[in-house]
Amino acid sequence: MKKRKIPMRMCVGCREAKPKKELIRIVRNPEGEIHIDKKGKAPGRGAYICFDINCLEKAIKHKLLERALDVNIDPQIYDTLKSELMEEHES
Numbered sequence: 001m002k003k004r005k006i007p008m009r010m011c012v013g014c015r016e017a018k019p020k021k022e023l024i025r026i027v028r029n030p031e032g033e034i035h036i037d038k039k040g041k042a043p044g045r046g047a048y049i050c051f052d053i054n055c056l057e058k059a060i061k062h063k064l065l066e067r068a069l070d071v072n073i074d075p076q077i078y079d080t081l082k083s084e085l086m087e088e089h090e091s
């Protein structure tokens with residue numbers, strides 16, 4: 001039986017390539033809103049990040065998410081992403 005190819009994506013924080021299912025997709029939809037895409041199918045420009053809060057903090061510090069999503073991000077959106085990341089990590 002042939003092995004299935006596992007899609008790999010790179011975390012914007014730590015720059016490690018990991019299986020897509022081990023990462024969270026943050027998406028900028030066509031209206032310019034930024035949110036976490038839980039199913040990985042939302043339309044728009046996406047960036048992937050680990051479930052590790054340190055990766056998110058590194059991405060915030062160096063503005064890596066802004067660069068990947070090609071948009072300026074308000075600090076309150078980062079706070080929302082942190083809280084959603086913590087909820088995702090707990091579940």
